[in-house]
Amino acid sequence: MRHLRVRSHFKSGRLGVRIMCPVSIPCSGGHLAEIQDAATNKFLQDKSRLGHANDNDYNYFIDLTDEAALDEWEWVQSATKPNFTNWGDNQPDHQGNDEHCVFLYAKDHYRWHDVDCDDHDLFICEEEEMNAGGNIIG
Numbered sequence: 001m002r003h004l005r006v007r008s009h010f011k012s013g014r015l016g017v018r019i020m021c022p023v024s025i026p027c028s029g030g031h032l033a034e035i036q037d038a039a040t041n042k043f044l045q046d047k048s049r050l051g052h053a054n055d056n057d058y059n060y061f062i063d064l065t066d067e068a069a070l071d072e073w074e075w076v077q078s079a080t081k082p083n084f085t086n087w088g089d090n091q092p093d094h095q096g097n098d099e100h101c102v103f104l105y106a107k108d109h110y111r112w113h114d115v116d117c118d119d120h121d122l123f124i125c126e127e128e129e130m131n132a133g134g135n136i137i138g
């Protein structure tokens with residue numbers, strides 16, 4: 001049932017500042033989305049796809065990082081290792097040795113890709129309570 005609760009508390013927004021993870025999270029009153037199971041993942045992929053049906057240039061950061069130790073992927077908020085992942089083919093690939101954040105990559109069916117944390121892109125927030133701002137997507 002957890003994913004049902006989570007579903008009603010996701011929103012997305014345009015990132016106006018540099019993403020610095022894991023310490024400076026762009027979600028006020030919440031944190032980047034932690035995806036614990038396939039159902040939540042599919043829900044967010046579907047929402048991301050619907051939100052940009054005519055434009056696949058928008059990707060969505062989630063809360064996963066290996067900034068502390070290379071290839072030791074961990075959810076920032078809960079400080080736990082992922083039980084579920086949805087990496088794209090040959091991901092994570094640490095391109096340029098500078099990819100320690102993860103987003104849902106539009107051009108790969110919103111599967112997970114490790115990317116530079118400084119990339120500007122959209123993000124998905126998970127909140128305990130609804131706050132003003134952003135577009136509620138689920």
Ligand SMILES: [Ca+2]
Pocket residue numbers: 091092093094095099113114115
């Ligand atoms: Ca990559």
